[in-house]
Amino acid sequence: xxxxxxxxxxxxxxxxxxxxxxxxxxxxxxxxxxxxxxxxxxxxxxxxxxxxxxxxxxxxxxxxxxxxxxxxxxxxxxxxxxxxxxxxxxxxxxxxxxxxxxxxxxxxxxxxxxxxxxxxxxxxxxxxxxxxxxxxxxxxx
Amino acid sequence: xxxxxxxxxxxxxxxxxxxxxxxxxxxxxxxxxxxxxxxxxxxxxxxxxxxxxxxxxxxxxxxxxxxxxxxxxxxxxxxxxxxxxxxxxxxxxxxxxxxxxxxxxxxxxxxxxxxxxxxxxxxxxxxxxxxxxxxxxxxxxx
Numbered sequence: 001x002x003x004x005x006x007x008x009x010x011x012x013x014x015x016x017x018x019x020x021x022x023x024x025x026x027x028x029x030x031x032x033x034x035x036x037x038x039x040x041x042x043x044x045x046x047x048x049x050x051x052x053x054x055x056x057x058x059x060x061x062x063x064x065x066x067x068x069x070x071x072x073x074x075x076x077x078x079x080x081x082x083x084x085x086x087x088x089x090x091x092x093x094x095x096x097x098x099x100x101x102x103x104x105x106x107x108x109x110x111x112x113x114x115x116x117x118x119x120x121x122x123x124x125x126x127x128x129x130x131x132x133x134x135x136x137x138x139x140x141x
Numbered sequence: 142x143x144x145x146x147x148x149x150x151x152x153x154x155x156x157x158x159x160x161x162x163x164x165x166x167x168x169x170x171x172x173x174x175x176x177x178x179x180x181x182x183x184x185x186x187x188x189x190x191x192x193x194x195x196x197x198x199x200x201x202x203x204x205x206x207x208x209x210x211x212x213x214x215x216x217x218x219x220x221x222x223x224x225x226x227x228x229x230x231x232x233x234x235x236x237x238x239x240x241x242x243x244x245x246x247x248x249x250x251x252x253x254x255x256x257x258x259x260x261x262x263x264x265x266x267x268x269x270x271x272x273x274x275x276x277x278x279x280x281x282x283x
Contacts, residue, residue: 098199
């Protein structure tokens, strides 16, 4: 059986501010627009995690989806859900929580522990900030 | 680090799938109800995927610039238009979702390097959703 990709979605709600302390107020406003409001705003984020691998010949599964769900709850939801990202979730005390940086951070949190059997690897992390905006990270390319 | 950012836009337009190279019977056989002489319309969705390096601002592409480009090249010329009658590209080419995707891709790529520069992000993929079920994607241009 050739390699396949299986994807799972989770959703969380969080607030953030897109504002860099290295930039002036005018620059922040020009670059991030309304998202630079210092008091913050929020989104219902949808995260789509895709895992690549070959289904196990006995179970027919690339990986244990219950374990993937637990991993996402443990590593992502418990950290991100109903939080202020800049104030409560590192590394966003140092880097701007754009949807791009969030995709990279989520990859870093789960990439190494997706699978203990060696059958599967993390293929991509897609973060939908709104229905018309999405960032995808596929690791180092 | 390389990230892909996708942005979705929408425009309504009408069209008719009909080829001058085919007889009326052949057009009906080929395009079915999409050959209706009076035309019909869709709310098209256009999804652009931009691939590039996340810069110091945490972004792959400036969304304001991307939005302006989409507005100028795609949305303003296509919004509320009859594609067959009002767009030069479809005078002799049938405005199927495939050909519409190719035209959207061509328009964006014709100005892309001028807008974003040689070191800027790449337009990796253009997807057009004619309906929720009819989706055309251009990503491999070879």
